[in-house]
Amino acid sequence: MKVILKLIENNRYKEARSRLTQKNVVDVAYFLEEIPRKKSLVVFRILPKDFGAEVFSYMSREQQKYIAENITDKEIQLILNKLLIDDTVDFLEEMPANFVKKVLRNTDYNTRKLLNQFLSYPEYSSGSIMTIEYVDLKKEMNVEQALEHVKMTGIDKETIDTCYVIDNNRRLEGIVPLRRLVLSEHDALVEEIMDRNIIxxxxxxxxxxxxxxxxxxxxxxxxxxxRENRLVGIITIDDILDIIEEEATEDFQRMAGIEPTEEEYLKTSILTLSKHRVTWLLILMISATFTGNIIKQYEDVLQSAVLLAAFIPMLMDTGGNAGSQSSTLVIRGIALGEIDIKDTGKIIIKEFLVGIIVGAVLTLVNFLRLYFLEKVSFLISVAVCVSLFVTILLAKVVGGVLPIIAKRFEVDPAIMAGPLITTIVDAVALMVYFYIATTLLNL
Amino acid sequence: MKVILKLIENNRYKEARSRLTQKNVVDVAYFLEEIPRKKSLVVFRILPKDFGAEVFSYMSREQQKYIAENITDKEIQLILNKLLIDDTVDFLEEMPANFVKKVLRNTDYNTRKLLNQFLSYPEYSSGSIMTIEYVDLKKEMNVEQALEHVKMTGIDKETIDTCYVIDNNRRLEGIVPLRRLVLSEHDALVEEIMDRNIIxxxxxxxxxxxxxxxxxxxxxxxxxxxRENRLVGIITIDDILDIIEEEATEDFQRMAGIEPTEEEYLKTSILTLSKHRVTWLLILMISATFTGNIIKQYEDVLQSAVLLAAFIPMLMDTGGNAGSQSSTLVIRGIALGEIDIKDTGKIIIKEFLVGIIVGAVLTLVNFLRLYFLEKVSFLISVAVCVSLFVTILLAKVVGGVLPIIAKRFEVDPAIMAGPLITTIVDAVALMVYFYIATTLLNL
Known part of the structure; x- marks a missing residue:
């Protein structure tokens, strides 16, 4: 690409174009993002129209916006006509309303009707991500007629690798992979070779x-x-791939107490980044104040045994970590469909037993360290260790159950259990700690 | 499926079979997992062989193991011959060594050679996930010959939706989607319609x-x-989907301080779950002890102003949360390939500025609450608030940079930055807090 960059810098656009059209459209889209905006506009305009439209569909939203705002209406029409309907919809959804109106005004009646239809499907629904470029067959056709029909439709896209068999009311009756048409005898009926078991x-x-x-x-x-079971479109795997990644990204963000966004980190403004983070930080900061109030209540106890304060970070952190481990596994299990509300009992038992094993190991190590290595008094060592054990046990069970409770109340498990778990476990840890310490030390 | 279950309970296997074979193989595989093991074996044996082999490929590893151990060698051979090579390899990789040997001994020479070759590719490499069921063409063929060749190969699988053009040394020269063969004129040469721009x-x-x-x-x-650029296999998107999900799951686990595993939560034993969690909990517990030592050093300070202890949880938690937000976004950005080492500078600036904005908001809210609502003394309020601001700023920058440092040293960012960030930020928060408090309060 360096050669091309040089050609562009020297305004040798014609050579640049002939080199660019030999590249993969995805790579060209990436290339345009990297060169200065103004140059990218010039380069984009010299690309052959078909090629340019494909490159356009792989650009980032900002780049698309920039290009769309700086080319003529006629050029936009040309590009949008070449784009698949679902790509056009994706693009229009992000554009300002008056721009969308202008585009809709300029497209022909049928496209406009389709676009309007697509734009009215709820976001994140099947309707909003489907494409209408597919091949439909009739079951009465024979293979030869079917193949002829495929050729007439003539779309060279993955979307025709499977053909859809519909009745006269467009109701879906079966599917036939294109390859099966190719492999079958010419006089076999579509009806005989189609799959009726349709997902x-x-x-x-x-x-x-x-x-x-x-x-x-x-x-x-x-x-x-x-709703009437009529075929209206198809969804292809490349869009599903994006959805799977987006959903995982959203869960990562929610679990870290960030309002989810699809924007790339480097392309998000400082203000937006701050806005997405500040709400949860405020909520969690205020919740943590209540944890602090637990300490305040035991001020006298601390006054007479200040050393107790030194173990607070260890108890809080270990509890928080133990709880996060459990909640993370359960949240992910729910997201992947491996765990359901009916498994609540199993999870409680599992986490309780894991808590006993893990708690025992950690408590033992901690006691050896405190009593023998750091020469902390026996009673304080015992108080810290018992608190540690109880905290881990509670953290594991709470961490395991919280996401399931969220799911039952139809709250996103990642939101409810992610950021909240540490705060809850912290409060629990301190209460347990001070209760045990005051009891054991007679304070 | 309830009807089928009833049929099986009443030993009406023949009827059960005819109903099962009308279902999707995936659903049948799920169904077999849910009925008692012994029943599942009986049902599996009555399924038609081809259908059974497909069902087998969708079973969980444990179920496959159980079935394989309880059917005859001949039956295993029949199933494995029907499976795609990559499914067979996936299955064999999880089986005990002597079982694998037995299988390899019984397969014919060519399959054995292939299996051996596959089994020797490193885990998680392209070689280990590829399949060899594809169609290869020669560029001198015309479309008619090519279609004839596709028919002769005759595999009705997604893997033939794209055909591969190779030279006499099996070196890859181009690709042609099957649909393009269908759409092209019969006398066009493969050479003319193939894509040379191959990923x-x-x-x-x-x-x-x-x-x-x-x-x-x-x-x-x-x-x-x-290594000699000869075509040896192809990788299909269904395997990629699984890989993407696995990688995300691993990152979730690593960030929560769990050793990653592909096993489902509900199917993992208590001991394994404990083993995967205890190491990081131990490491983090011991690190947290050092945080505790910071408090110990300031025992005298705490003694004369015990109230200071009450703000420790709030400072530690808020710092931890602020840091996790940043590290999560950067870790995910790295995983998705959106962020690279060269972006370090941008990240530092971004996180620093976000830290100032978020820090200012939180500090202001906190000051109003402490000084006006809780009537904490002015100096202590200021000490807490300044510490909060500095902690958030540091947490943001450290959280943003740590994953990049991990990447530079080729450590998994999710491991290094996930569990460690809270511990590091906690220590930083306490040091800042006590330093500022002692200075301001003249303690």
Whole structure:
């Protein structure tokens, strides 16, 4: 790409174009992001229209916005006509309303109707991510007619690797992979070779559930039907891949107490980053104040045995870590569909037993260190160790159960259990600690 | 499925079989997991062989193991012959060595050679996840000959949706989607319609890098070549989907201080769960002791102003949360390939500025609460608030940079920055706090 950059710097655009068109469109899209904005506009405009439209679909939203704002309406129309409907929708969803209006005004009636339809599906639904570029067949066709029909449709995209068989009311009756058409005798009927056992989705189904079906059944594409079971579009695996990654990213963010966003970190402004983080930090800071109040209540105890304060970080941290381990495993298990509400009992038992084993090991190590190595008094050592054990046990069970409770109340487990678990466990740890210490030390 | 369960309970296997074979193989595999083990064996044996082999490939490892151990060698051979080579390899990799030997002894020479070859590719490499079921063409063929060749190969699998063009030394020259063969004129040469711009992988490449390429280029399959650039297999998207999910799961686990495992939570034994968690808990507990030692050093200070202890949880928690937010975003950014070592400078500036904004908001809220609401003395309020601000600022920068440092030293960012960040920030928070408090309060 360095050569091309040089050609562009020297304004040798024609040579640059002929080199660029030999590259993969994805690489060209990346390349345009890296060169100065103004140059990228010039380069984009010299690309052949078809090639340019494909490159456009792989650009970042900001780059698309910049290009769209700086080319003529006619050029936009040309690009949008070449784009797949679902790519156009993705793009329009992010653009300002008056820009969208302008685009819709300029497209022909049928495209406009389609775009409007797509834009009205709820975000994150099957309808919003489907494409309408697919091949439909009739079961009465024979293989030869079917192949002829495929050729007439003539889309050279992954979306025709599977063909969909519909009746006269467009109701879905079966699917036939294109390869099976190729492999079958010319006079066989589509009806004879189609699969009737179809995994499909409704337009309003949540995209996360669709992704789960793709994974479960190892699918490459899936038909989308409306409320009357009429075929309206298909969803392809490349979009599912993005959804799976987005969902994981959102969970990472929620578990760290960040409002989820699809924007890339480096492309997000300082203010947006701050806004997404400050809410949870405030909530957690104020909750932690209550934890502090527990200490305040035991001020007299601390006054007479200040050493007790030195073990607070260790107890709080270990409790928090023990709880996070459990909640993370359960949250992820729920996200992957491996754990369900009905498993609550199993989780409690598992975490309780793991808590006993892990707690015993940690407590033992801690006692040896405190009593023999650091020569802390026997009673204080015992108080710290018993608190540690109880804290770990409680942290494990609470950490395991909290995500399930969230799920039962239809709150996102990642939100409820991620950031909150440490705060809850901290409070528990301190209460246990001071209760045990005052009892054992007679304070 | 309830009807089938009833049929099986009443030993009406023949009817159960005819109903099962109408279901999707994935659903049948799930069904077998849910019924009692002994029943599942009986049901599996009555399934038609082809259907059974497909069901087998969707079973969990334990279920496969159970079935394999309880059927005859001949039955195993029948199943393994029907399985795709990569499914067989996946299965064999998890089986005990003597079982694998037995299987290898019984397969025919060519399969054995192939299996041996696959089994010797390093785990998590392209070689270990590829399949050899693909269609290869020659560029001198015309479309008609090519289609004839596809028919002769006759595999009805997604793996033939793309055909691979090789020269006489099996070196990869181009790719042609099957649909393009269907759409092209019969006398066109493969050479004329093939893509020469091929995204491929080497057998030894890490599967995570392969997954990244799939995402970047929206691929459905990818050719695998050996060191001499000869085509040896292809990788399909369904395996990539699993890899992407596994990698995300591993990162979740590492960030929570758990040794990563692919096993499902509910299927993992208590001992294994404990083993995977105890190491990091021990390391972090011992690190937290050093944090405690900071408090010990300031015992006199605490003695004369015990109230200071009450703000420790708030400072530690807020610092930890602020740091985790930053490290989570950067770790995820690295995993998705959006952030690289060269972005270190940008990250530091971003986190520093975010730290100032977020820190200012939190400090202000905290000061209002402490001084006006809780009537804490002015000096202590100031000491707590200044410490809070400095802690947040440091936590943000450290949290943002730590994953990048890990990456530079080729340690997994999720391991290094996930569990460690809280511990590091805690120590920093306490040092800052006591330093500022002693200075301001003249203690």
């Amino acid at each position: 499909y989705t409704h337009t309003f189904e949540d995209q996360e559930d669709v992704a789960t079906k793709f994974k479960k059944y190892d699918l490459i594409s899936m038909p989308v039907v409306d | 491929y992988t080497h057998t030894f490449e890490d599967q995570e890098d392969v997954a990244t390429k799939f995402k970047k280029y929206d691929l459905i399959s990818m050719p695998v070549v050996d």
